Amino acid sequence: MKKxxxxxxxxxxxxxxxxxxxxxxxxxGGFTSWEVQGxxxxxxxxxxxxxxxxxxxxCKVTASSTVRLMKSYVCDSDSLIVDGKECAIxxxxxxxxx
Numbered sequence: 001m002k003k004x005x006x007x008x009x010x011x012x013x014x015x016x017x018x019x020x021x022x023x024x025x026x027x028x029g030g031f032t033s034w035e036v037q038g039x040x041x042x043x044x045x046x047x048x049x050x051x052x053x054x055x056x057x058x059c060k061v062t063a064s065s066t067v068r069l070m071k072s073y074v075c076d077s078d079s080l081i082v083d084g085k086e087c088a089i090x091x092x093x094x095x096x097x098x
């Protein structure tokens with residue numbers, strides 16, 4: 001009986017708050033550079049290694065843009081600052097998964 005309740009509760013959490021369960025988070029601490037990959041995608045590097053790819057929802061990014069993180073541990077439900085405008089992150093993935 002307890003197992004059935006646990007499974008039902010797990011599915012309820014997944015259904016009603018998918019961002020809590022399915023969000024991707026990465027540590028950007030110590031990133032050294034970034035580059036634009038299309039109009040809405042930024043690739044962040046630590047030294048010469050890619051650490052994350054970030055796709056933005058409604059912001060356009062260019063090579064001359066200024067990009068600022070609001071915190072070092074970033075999730076796909078967070079935002080970052082591009083050219084002084086807060087931009088929602090649509091997806092975030094590890095740089096090694098490209």
